Structures are given as structure tokens and as C-alpha cells.
Amino acid sequence: MFKILKKTAQTGLVTIGYPQAPARVSDQFRGAPRFDFAAWGNGSGARAAADACPTGAIAIRDSEHSRHVTVDYGLCIYCGECAAADSSGAVQMTRQFELAAIDRRNLVVTAEYALAAEGSQGELKKLHHGYWPLEEEEPARLEREARSRIHQVLGRSLAIRQVDAGSCNGCEAEIAALNNPIYDLERFGIHFVASPRHADMLLVTGPVTRNMELALKKAYRATPEPRVVVAVGACGISGGIFGRNYATLGGVDQVVPVDVFIPGCPPRPHALLHGILLAVGRMEQKGLPQ
């Protein structure tokens, strides 16, 4: 007993301060790529990066006088292939991970370029940015609001049921880390439950295999209102590297309505925490339990 108390005193507090304090991530951590769309104008353009992208997150579409380059962070697995293939310096890998969005369209950035007659990419004409980059104080604000909202909306705590709809278990490993003393999800009054009937939120991973379609629908119907659904990771958002094929349906929103999308492959625990807190606000918008 004395040994345990001594060890506890020696170890001290290990729980991180995020989101009140900024997240500390290792120098080796690779987050989302950042694109300088203007640098892609009047040159070789986005072709090399798009050709290297394994998930089709960078797409090029030509119309009569314009070229549209679309970057979809919902498809991105943060692999860095685009940065390695692009020689213009327009792509840089960052350590950014707070990308969760309520609207799927906010994960998409579209740039429109002039298109020369011989097919080369001209200068940047228009840029439509989605959600990113976030305001710096966004995570801390979310946390403050979420604590009071959990109390206001639910009058108690928030219960999450995790549904694995065919993931590789990378996302599950990160979700499990939320319960350890470092991330300590319970400090927000948020905990995991075994049944969707006891849950307020479904946290769904995987591209949704056809074998899991019915199970996901049943879990959704069993969750009482106002339920929220959070799609986790590139697979949960869009099917990721699996996409839509004979075995997978291409994302959670193909089966049930999704309230919050958390990009990443897999999203690190900080990113999950950020998305879950965002989802608490969404729950309030959907109304109080009857």
C-alpha cells in the first residue's frame, strides 16, 4: 500500500491539459497537408500531387476555360505522398489535426485556375476554403462550452457507444487511448457504454462493410433521441483507401445521417476529443430529450 502511494506521489499528474492548453505533439507526428494553391498556378500545377495521391483526395477536373483542383480532407490519410511528388513546394505536411467538421462540405477546398488552350494550368482565379485552418482558441472554447452543454442538454453525463463498421482497428486503438490517464475522457463527464440503448452518441469507425450495414442501422435506431452520430477517420467519412466497392459502402453517411466528421488515418486522441466536443454542441442544436 505504501509503495503504491509512494509511486503515485512520484508520478504526479499525467493528464494533459488539452483542450484548455494547446496540444503537445511529437516532432515526428504527421498531420494534414497544407496547400499553397497560388503556387500551383502558371506551372506544372497539381498534376504530380494528384497522381501520387492514393485515395483521390486531390482531384482535377477541366471545363472549357477553367481547371478545378479539389482537395478533400475527408479522403486524406496524411500519407505525405503529395508533398514528396510535388516539386513546386506548394504542399507541406503540417502537424495540424483539429479538422473535425459538422458539415462534410467544410472539409473540401476548391481552387479554380485559368486553362490555356494547350492544356497547361494558368493562374489561380478563385479559391473556396472550407473550415480549415481553425481559429487558435477554437479547442479551448469548445471544451468550455461542452462542459456546460453536457450538463444543460443531458443533465448528467454523455454516453458513447462505439460501433466498428469494418475498420482496420487503427481508429479503435486511438479511441481506447481516450480512456487512459493521459487523455482521461471521463474528466468531461463522457464515458463509453456497452449498449446503444444507453448511449447519446454513436462513434462509428470503418468504411461500413456490407456485412455491418444492418448492424449499424439497428444500432442507430436503438439509440434514443437526440442522438448524434460521429464518423471517425478517413474510412468513416468517405471509405478512405477502400472507397466504395463490392464489400464496403464508402462511409457512414451512406447508411445513417452523420452529425460530425473527424478526419485522420487514424485521428489521434486529441483529434477525437476535439470532434466529440464539437458533437456535444450539435446535440444541443438537435433538441433536448423528450
Ligand code: SF4
Ligand atoms: S497526404 Fe496523402 S492522402 Fe492526403 S492529399 Fe496528400 S497524397 Fe493524398
